[in-house]
Amino acid sequence: MGQEISYSNRYWMKVIGAFFFASLPILTIQVFHSSIYFESKIPPYLVFHNIAESFSIIVSMSIFGVGWFTYPQSKDRHTLFLGTAFLGIALIDMMHMLGYSGMPDLFTPNSPNKSTQFWIIVRLFSAISFLTSAFVPNENGLFKQKGLMLFVPILVSTFTFIAVTYFTELLPVTFSPEIGLTFFKRVSEFVIIFVLILALIAYWFRIPKFGWENTKYYIYAFIFCILSELVFAVYTTVFDIYNVLGHIYKIISFFLIYRGVFISSINRPYWKILETNEILSRSLGEKENLIREIYHRSNNTLQVIGSLIVLQSEAYPESPEIRTIVYRLQDRIQAISLVHRLLYSGKDLSSVPIKQYITELSNYALRTNDNSSCQLSIQTEIEDRKLLFDVVIPIGLILSELLNNSIKFAFPKASSGNISIHFYEDQGGRFHLTYSDDGVGMEKEYNFKSCSSLGIQLVQGIAESQLSGNIRFKTGPNFQCEIDFPNNIYKKRV
Known part of the structure; x- marks a missing residue:
């Protein structure tokens, strides 16, 4: 019992340390706000934004590919669930990038409100998916209806595209040129943060069953997701330093989740294969030694028999x-x-x-x-x-x-x-x-x-x-x- 408590304390220290390390940029901006804060011009910011979002989309699609195509071998329902969820995340993130102000119109005129609506929906979908994934076991045999998992994110992304593109007036306003971020947008970010905190806690309770090594990347990713949502709740314009930092946090969190999925669906099965090979090699080595010993003893026994026959003949x-x-x-x-x-x-x-x-x-x-x-x-x-x-x-x-x-x-x-x-x-x-x-x-x-x-x-x-x-x-x-x-x-x- 005491050993379990010590392990738990050690993991808590790692989580607190990761949170402190990830918070340093925000603390630095707050302390040196007057000399660090900036608002970028639209053209260079669009380049950064498109690169950041493109990277996030590529990573999301990679997570989907790893989770989906390795499932027949890994039988890992957890990575399959995350993979299909990230397919929806990638599609809505693409809508957010293409609907950004300054980009060519995506069917209807682009605006900060349009891209922010995409953003809120995809971040909420991500947080709910992360929280739900905490209750999906790593291994639970072959899931025959895996196509159903693919249907849900495609349905959500399709519904999101139609609603934001053609019925944006029916959705709550998230950004206004007069007041900037609306109350609904700020509250939505804090709701997302709350869901992410629940996901982090839920993953914490996965550690005793699935181990720290299989869980730590998701916990670290949620820390960066929480901080990303936090800075997105306080930025004043879509081109300021907080917005830049929020996208950097997002990139880091997606990379950490990719790392966790890759380890679960690819590295861990290969580790098991290597471990099995080592066991088989040791077993084969033991059997080889046993067979050699049998040959050695058979040779000695035959020599003894020959000697006994000679001794008997001397009579x-x-x-x-x-x-x-x-x-x-x-x-x-x-x-x-x-x-x-x-x-x-x-x-x-x-x-x-x-x-x-x-x-x-x-x-x-x-x-x-x-x-x-x-x-x-x-x-x-x-x-x-x-x-x-x-x-x-x-x-x-x-x-x-x-x-x-x-x-x-x-x-x-x-x-x-x-x-x-x-x-x-x-x-x-x-x-x-x-x-x-x-x-x-x-x-x-x-x-x-x-x-x-x-x-x-x-x-x-x-x-x-x-x-x-x-x-x-x-x-x-x-x-x-x-x-x-x-x-x-x-x-x-x-």
Whole structure:
């Protein structure tokens, strides 16, 4: 409770400070009235007046454009209401500018009374619109009858144009050449000031719900509007310094309202998008770290499993069959573990550089299956690209089996041997993996389909079931295995 009071006091201090700052020009004129006060000649004043009113009209139309055209995305009924209200303000302000004394006649003769009548109507319409907008929520879903909001200001501006232009004698006189500003005009200004004070108070009560940052520009704008109406209530001619200051106050207030509308309908939604993006980025970062940790732990788990299998095999030192099985299991585990290690260390959590993978797998096979009687060399020709780990693991298991067979059986009496691995993608969207060696090869009558070799069975099963590919073997000297499979059997999931 105490914190809310302190915030309220802080906001009051800002409002009082803004009011004091905005009042300084009026106080200065009052103090140094004899030396500062002036009445401008008509031609230069008309230039200033047209520039000031044109700026106000442009800002008003900008507020309408922002509020109206951003509504389908922002769903902000408050800015939509203000935007349509400012369309009416812009139209009547244009009538006031074109009906000013010294300008070409607007259908009927222009006069100070005519332009002032436009002025009183537009200022009263503005004040009532500001007060009403204080009770319109910022966000309340899509408003299907937004055309109704557009109809009201157009109707008011049309009625104002007809009444002031053609039935001005039926309206109260606001300016008389004999007495200047009439009593009705001065009272009207104070009525407008009273409505603006109510609007300021109403917006003050919006702060707890919508925040100071979303409300302050409107409160500051109403302060300048109040002071603008105050100086317009006391000027003696339409060309004096008070009239000039009133238009400057009006420009500032309209700019502040535009700033508030722009923040509500454009800046704030983008801030929300950026905030959402930051949340999503943090969430994605956390998920990436989690997936990397899973890959890391999977790699460690596979290594532990391999070590446990080796420890278990030591209980059968006299069984070469068990030792062979253990070594082959370790090779297959390493083929899978290497994929997880590359995924963990890389930036891509779903793809593995196939060239690096095959190179490291081949080097591992040479190290762990050393044949001291034969010097082996592996040549690779592999496209430098990334493949999904769903594809890389089957390729690794296939190559692990083929490398093991070549190292163990292809060069029984040779002093050296060559192994070649080629991998590429053809223009038809199929991958080709070709493995060959220049060893003894296979008997010409060897039937790969009905063979009893577990390694060959694994190669065929993985190629046909997991890769949906075609596999071909070459019999006779110089063993060769060629596999082709589609490039779209798996989809990226991470």
